[in-house]
Amino acid sequence: MSTLEDISALLQKGKANETKANVxxxxxxxxxxxxxxxxxxxxxxNIIGGKFKRNEVYVPEVLIAARAMNAxxxxxxxxxxxxxxxxxxxxxxxxxxxxxxxxxxxxxxMMMEGKGLEVxxxxxxxxxxxxxxxxxxxxxxxxxxxxxxxxxMNEMKGVVEALKAAGLRxxxxxxxxxxxxxxxxxxxxxxxxxxxxxxxxxxAAVSACQKSA
Amino acid sequence: xxxxxxxxxxxxxxxTMEIPVSPEQSLLxxxxxxxxxxxxxxxxxxxxxxxxxxxxxxxxxxxxxVSGSLTPPVGREMKLLSxxxxxxxxxxxxxxxxxxxxxxxxxxxxxxxxxxxxxxxxGPRLDFVLDPPTAxxxxxxxxxxxxxxxxxxxxxxxxxxxAGRRDVARPSLSVVRELALAARKPGLSLVLSGNEIVAxxxxxxxxxxxxxxxxxxxxxxxxxxxxxxxxxxxxxxxSGLNEQRSYGAxxxxxxxxxxxxxxxxxxxxxxxxxxxxxxxxxxxxxxxxELSDLISIAIAGNTTMMHLFAGVLxxxxxxxPFPPVFTAARRIAARELDLGFSAACxxxxxxxxxxxxxxxxxxxxxxxGISSRPACELLxxxxxxxxxxxGGSEGIWCCATAAGPAFEGxxxxxxxxxxxxxxxxxxxxGDRIGFSVIGGGGPKGLCGSGVLDALAVFLxxxxxxxxxxxxxxxxxxxxxxxxxxxxHEEEGMVRLAVGDGVWLSQxxxxxxxxxxSAIAAGIEVLMARAGKTEKDVDRVWLxxxxxxYLDIGSALRVGxxxxxxxxxxxxAGNSSGAGAAAACASRAFLAEADKARDxxxxxxxxxxxxxxxxxxEHMLFPEA
Numbered sequence: 001m002s003t004l005e006d007i008s009a010l011l012q013k014g015k016a017n018e019t020k021a022n023v024x025x026x027x028x029x030x031x032x033x034x035x036x037x038x039x040x041x042x043x044x045x046n047i048i049g050g051k052f053k054r055n056e057v058y059v060p061e062v063l064i065a066a067r068a069m070n071a072x073x074x075x076x077x078x079x080x081x082x083x084x085x086x087x088x089x090x091x092x093x094x095x096x097x098x099x100x101x102x103x104x105x106x107x108x109x110m111m112m113e114g115k116g117l118e119v120x121x122x123x124x125x126x127x128x129x130x131x132x133x134x135x136x137x138x139x140x141x142x143x144x145x146x147x148x149x150x151x152x153m154n155e156m157k158g159v160v161e162a163l164k165a166a167g168l169r170x171x172x173x174x175x176x177x178x179x180x181x182x183x184x185x186x187x188x189x190x191x192x193x194x195x196x197x198x199x200x201x202x203x204a205a206v207s208a209c210q211k212s213a
Numbered sequence: 214x215x216x217x218x219x220x221x222x223x224x225x226x227x228x229t230m231e232i233p234v235s236p237e238q239s240l241l242x243x244x245x246x247x248x249x250x251x252x253x254x255x256x257x258x259x260x261x262x263x264x265x266x267x268x269x270x271x272x273x274x275x276x277x278x279v280s281g282s283l284t285p286p287v288g289r290e291m292k293l294l295s296x297x298x299x300x301x302x303x304x305x306x307x308x309x310x311x312x313x314x315x316x317x318x319x320x321x322x323x324x325x326x327x328x329x330x331x332x333x334x335x336g337p338r339l340d341f342v343l344d345p346p347t348a349x350x351x352x353x354x355x356x357x358x359x360x361x362x363x364x365x366x367x368x369x370x371x372x373x374x375x376a377g378r379r380d381v382a383r384p385s386l387s388v389v390r391e392l393a394l395a396a397r398k399p400g401l402s403l404v405l406s407g408n409e410i411v412a413x414x415x416x417x418x419x420x421x422x423x424x425x426x427x428x429x430x431x432x433x434x435x436x437x438x439x440x441x442x443x444x445x446x447x448x449x450x451x452s453g454l455n456e457q458r459s460y461g462a463x464x465x466x467x468x469x470x471x472x473x474x475x476x477x478x479x480x481x482x483x484x485x486x487x488x489x490x491x492x493x494x495x496x497x498x499x500x501x502x503e504l505s506d507l508i509s510i511a512i513a514g515n516t517t518m519m520h521l522f523a524g525v526l527x528x529x530x531x532x533x534p535f536p537p538v539f540t541a542a543r544r545i546a547a548r549e550l551d552l553g554f555s556a557a558c559x560x561x562x563x564x565x566x567x568x569x570x571x572x573x574x575x576x577x578x579x580x581x582g583i584s585s586r587p588a589c590e591l592l593x594x595x596x597x598x599x600x601x602x603x604g605g606s607e608g609i610w611c612c613a614t615a616a617g618p619a620f621e622g623x624x625x626x627x628x629x630x631x632x633x634x635x636x637x638x639x640x641x642x643g644d645r646i647g648f649s650v651i652g653g654g655g656p657k658g659l660c661g662s663g664v665l666d667a668l669a670v671f672l673x674x675x676x677x678x679x680x681x682x683x684x685x686x687x688x689x690x691x692x693x694x695x696x697x698x699x700x701h702e703e704e705g706m707v708r709l710a711v712g713d714g715v716w717l718s719q720x721x722x723x724x725x726x727x728x729x730s731a732i733a734a735g736i737e738v739l740m741a742r743a744g745k746t747e748k749d750v751d752r753v754w755l756x757x758x759x760x761x762y763l764d765i766g767s768a769l770r771v772g773x774x775x776x777x778x779x780x781x782x783x784x785a786g787n788s789s790g791a792g793a794a795a796a797c798a799s800r801a802f803l804a805e806a807d808k809a810r811d812x813x814x815x816x817x818x819x820x821x822x823x824x825x826x827x828x829x830e831h832m833l834f835p836e837a
Contacts, residue, residue: 013680014680054705056719057682057723058681058719058720058723058724058726059723059727060680060681060723060726060727060730060829060832060833061680061681061682061723063829063832064680064829064832064833067829097532097533098531098532098533099532099533100533100819100820101819102819102825103825103828106825124533124819124820125533125820149465149531149532150465150466150469151465151468151469151472151528151531151532152531152532
């Protein structure tokens with residue numbers, strides 16, 4: 001197996017230290033950073049994403065794989081920056097006000113990063129104006145909101161309205177997700193995209209960015 | 214030498230009978246032999262002889278209450294049974310033999326009736342000063358005369374003062390109304406709560422036994438304990454699934470239902486108060502008591518349950534920062550709560566800590582004595598939410614963690630409650646899987662303890678790897694064929710067969726990883742915040758239904774409790790309910806609960822980065 005294949009395989013198994021060691025090995029072998037990212041780390045994350053979508057792996061495996069991806073990115077990041085590798089698109093992601101659920105949002109974030117998107121996480125318990133501020137600051141293509149409780153999902157409507165009030169609504173795509181969220185809820189609050197799982201969300205985000213590009 | 218056959222008395226829900234037993238036979242063997250034949254007229258055939266290890270003295274599951282002339286406990290029993298169980302007369306049937314008659318009477322074994330749903334009502338042994346906060350008092354009034362025309366309420370206070378109770382306040386209007394009749398006779402009976410007169414009644418009432426009702430309102434189950442306020446002992450218990458469950462299984466859906474409007478809140482409130490009234494009336498009836506003999510009720514439950522019981526809108530608890538409307542202990546007149554009990558009844562709400570560490574935990578901390586010892590003890594109450602407390606009389610750290618309903622059978626493909634037909638124990642017997650079923654018939658699914666056992670067995674057998682994955686067939690080549698054959702694929706999902714059509718799927722194992730990890734990470738973060746290591750922890754209490762039925766070995770194998778604490782685990786039973794009962798009977802206990810609450814320092818896990826880190830770490834199972 002080549003080093004890139006090793007990286008992908010180790011990432012899928014969630015072996016953080018070994019993934020990082022192999023990324024360093026690939027750098028030493030002279031493979032360029034972008035190739036390591038796309039054919040090593042992202043390739044592995046894509047396979048995990050596909051398996052996750054087909055229920056073959058579950059949340060723990062994705063979290064463990066994502067941890068390996070982050071470990072692998074450590075030695076790679078400075079090289080990517082200096083090589084001027086640009087992201088597919090920019091996403092601002094957060095869990096809405098009153099809701100402290102972190103994991104689901106993190107899964108989506110990790111899957112999106114695995115697809116080469118630049119993701120800015122504004123954290124949990126985030127009010128509409130926090131989404132607006134971050135969307136402005138990072139020139140976001142997408143604002144993604146997460147809510148895990150029936151009692152907090154209505155806050156998503158508040159995010160849409162805040163974006164409207166700031167005059168940003170038509171300039172970006174609003175994505176929503178979380179256990180109680182449905183497609184009809186998405187439409188009812190005037191958001192653009194609903195995805196049932198983290199892998200689909202990442203795919204939908206990529207195609208939304210490509211459309212608008 | 215000829216063995217002398219003797220008799221063993223067997224008491225069960227089917228009545229009492231005697232069977233032959235010889236000193237060479239274990240009680241288990243004697244019962245098995247006598248129960249053979251499965252004839253419908255053999256009352257022993259329906260007794261559940263739970264013996265997963267086959268009578269080898271390894272599993273500790275054939276425990277039963279025994280008495281009479283028997284051999285003393287052996288070392289292995291001491292290990293498998295808690296000191297409390299031994300003190301209560303519990304033994305392992307496979308290790309117990311009859312002994313020569315030695316004045317302790319004939320050998321006897323008792324089997325508890327196993328109802329439809331096995332809800333835990335057994336609590337820790339209570340240790341409190343008997344001094345009920347609400348109590349009856351017999352009082353003689355001086356007869357009025359032409360020279361003494363003073364009003365009845367003043368006459369009552371005068372009699373109280375003469376009896377040494379100068380502190381009692383002038384009676385309220387509702388009591389004065391009762392007094393109009395009661396004061397026409399010289400003797401009367403008072404119900405006093407602190408310096409307040411709750412009710413007056415006829416003199417005869419004072420001679421009747423007075424009762425208290427301790428109630429533990431769990432999100433899933435409700436348990437009531439009738440306590441005799443004269444003796445301080447629990448005389449009867451009753452339980453049922455929480456009637457609010459049709460509004461959703463977890464607190465968030467209950468809060469959402471209560472938040473739909475005044476009718477929503479009232480529907481949830483009346484569902485639980487009506488259930489408590491029904492269970493309480495049944496208990497009073499069972500001991501031949503009158504309605505007016507119930508003079509106090511104490512309630513413990515999670516914070517949402519306390520709000521719903523009191524008819525207080527709990528909406529804010531559902532969203533960060535989760536503020537409850539009230540957590541302090543309080544005393545309420547039953548009439549204010551629209552309970553179907555006599556007006557002479559006081560209702561005590563036990564204190565809670567926060568939106569997610571409620572009065573049930575505080576009650577448990579006080580009931581187990583954690584708040585009164587300068588030790589470091591860990592209390593784990595594992596249900597849909599896992600509440601964790603760590604500390605002692607010098608301070609207690611506590612937190613709540615969302616374990617999800619996996620341990621209660623939900624979110625598991627073949628999960629079910631602890632009812633007839635549920636596999637409640639799984640073990641490895643060479644290269645075969647063995648299991649026990651509640652009720653002894655064919656298995657229909659797995660209850661919480663069965664799920665945990667199955668996972669532990671599969672991990673041990675190598676059918677689940679450390680990351681929680683069921684390996685591919687090729688990777689299992691080195692295992693015995695009988696074990697490899699348990700892996701199969703159905704409906705696009707890899708499954709492991711437990712037996713007789715019952716299985717655990719890959720998705721089930723994932724759900725369990727999340728649940729186990731939430732608890733394990735909660736323990737880790739709490740220990741870190743408290744600055745404690747495993748060696749500092751003197752005792753681990755497992756409370757709640759699931760916590761009390763689970764197999765400790767399995768809990769350690771899957772990483773629910775750190776392996777280093779394995780030698781200090783004690784099953785606490787329903788410590789919340791036990792505390793509620795104690796609250797009815799002891800002012801000192803109420804004070805202890807207040808002290809316990811004041812000692813508690815709440816740690817919010819969902820905003821703690823170290824929790825998220827630990828949560829991911831603990832998704833991996835411990836190495837074998």
